[in-house]
Amino acid sequence: MQPFLDWLTHLPLGALYSALALAAALENIVPPIPADTVVALGSFLAARGQGNPWLSFAATLGGNIVGATIMFAVGRRYGAGFVRRRIPGLDAAKHERRLRALHGKYGLAALFFSRFLPGVRAVVPPFAGALRLSPVRSIAAMGLASALWYGAITWLAYRVGNSWEALMESVRSLNLALAIGAATLVALAVGIWLVARRRASAR
Secondary structure: OHHHHHHHOOOOHHHHHHHHHHHHHHHHHOOOOOHHHHHHHHHHHHHHOOOOHHHHHHHHHHHHHHHHHHHHHHHHHHOHHHHHHHOHHHOHHHHHHHHHHHHHHHOHHHHHHHOOOOOOHHHHHHHHHHOOOOHHHHHHHHHHHHHHHHHHHHHHHHHOOOOHHHHHHHHHHHHHHHHHHHHHHHHHHHHHHHHHHHHHHHO
């Protein structure tokens, strides 16, 4: 990974934007690609090279949505079994069960919040496809989550100054905060659902 990051530092702005799009797309296709680090560095370099934050954001978001759409189509075409065989290292079967259960209770909100959970976000698009969910609504929900996440990283990269270490610390803190927040909301929703179910059963 380090040689690739070193290579990024020597790219002109146009090629750098393309590299951002590619990294964001590959996060969905070849997990676990550390796209957060690549996007943070790419946007950081673009900012130092008088790049445009909106172009950095557009390249990243566009690449991520394209990658998610490809994996959604793969899951829809070949099914969950194919996905499990291709990414066994992520405990795909467990994440599939979790996504099925969450979607059954909370619909597209489950896709949105799952995209903020480390270790889960990469399997959301193919399993959403395997579940035969609405393509337009599913991609919209995942795209909104990606827009918030990559928008935050791009904003940090342009605001942090000249310290790469400070940027990475900010990204790690943001990643942790979003993961905790998403996990808390999911747990709260599950708790509310369980309480409501028990009350309904007691009547």
